[in-house]
Amino acid sequence: MNQDEYQAKRDFKRTNEPQGNTLKKDGHPPIFVIQKHDASTLHYDFRLEIGGTLKSWAVPKGPSNDPAIKRMAIPTEDHPMDYAWFEGPIPEGEYGGGTVMIWDKGSFDNLKTDKEGNKISLEDSYEQGNVEIFLKGERLRGGYAIIKMKSGRMAGNWLLTKMKDEHANPDFDPVKTANRSVVSGKTMEEIAKGMN
Numbered sequence: 614m615n616q617d618e619y620q621a622k623r624d625f626k627r628t629n630e631p632q633g634n635t636l637k638k639d640g641h642p643p644i645f646v647i648q649k650h651d652a653s654t655l656h657y658d659f660r661l662e663i664g665g666t667l668k669s670w671a672v673p674k675g676p677s678n679d680p681a682i683k684r685m686a687i688p689t690e691d692h693p694m695d696y697a698w699f700e701g702p703i704p705e706g707e708y709g710g711g712t713v714m715i716w717d718k719g720s721f722d723n724l725k726t727d728k729e730g731n732k733i734s735l736e737d738s739y740e741q742g743n744v745e746i747f748l749k750g751e752r753l754r755g756g757y758a759i760i761k762m763k764s765g766r767m768a769g770n771w772l773l774t775k776m777k778d779e780h781a782n783p784d785f786d787p788v789k790t791a792n793r794s795v796v797s798g799k800t801m802e803e804i805a806k807g808m809n
């Protein structure tokens with residue numbers, strides 16, 4: 614776990630973003646969070662608990678339920694575990710200045726196995742750039758793959774794709790349908806204004 618980049622980018626006298634790793638869940642399944650973030654450009658921050666930290670990607674178009682659609686996922690710095698509970702405004706002028714909504718959260722199972730069917734740990738599959746998980750969120754459910762591109766113009770970025778299973782649904786676009794926080798029920802505008 615290395616959260617130095619996270620710490621270095623932020624002035625904690627000015628932003629309310631969390632610094633802690635108190636949200637440890639030993640013996641429980643790992644957690645995920647998707648935060649809708651209206652910053653310089655709108656995106657969805659996809660974060661998975663791997664190795665005691667939140668591995669993070671910015672997904673400009675958000676997740677899809679359609680296995681035919683691949684969504685660009687740009688890796689960002691590891692976030693502390695407590696970030697999974699963060700919702701609120703980040704002051705203008707600060708790193709990531711704008712509004713953060715908890716768009717989905719829950720736990721997940723690791724699906725990744727080798728050819729013999731042996732489980733590959735989340736840490737190893739992350740290092741190999743090939744993570745397969747089953748999300749148990751309030752909005753998203755089912756298998757998702759997030760795979761690193763190793764060559765070509767987009768090398769180093771990842772692609773987030775819904776895996777083919779009974780939860781796939783090309784006709785349901787979760788990003789277009791769900792506009793409120795799964796925690797507070799607030800819209801982005803209400804979060805930005807600090808309304809209850």
Ligand code: MN
Pocket residue numbers: 650652656658671709
């Ligand atoms: Mn972000």
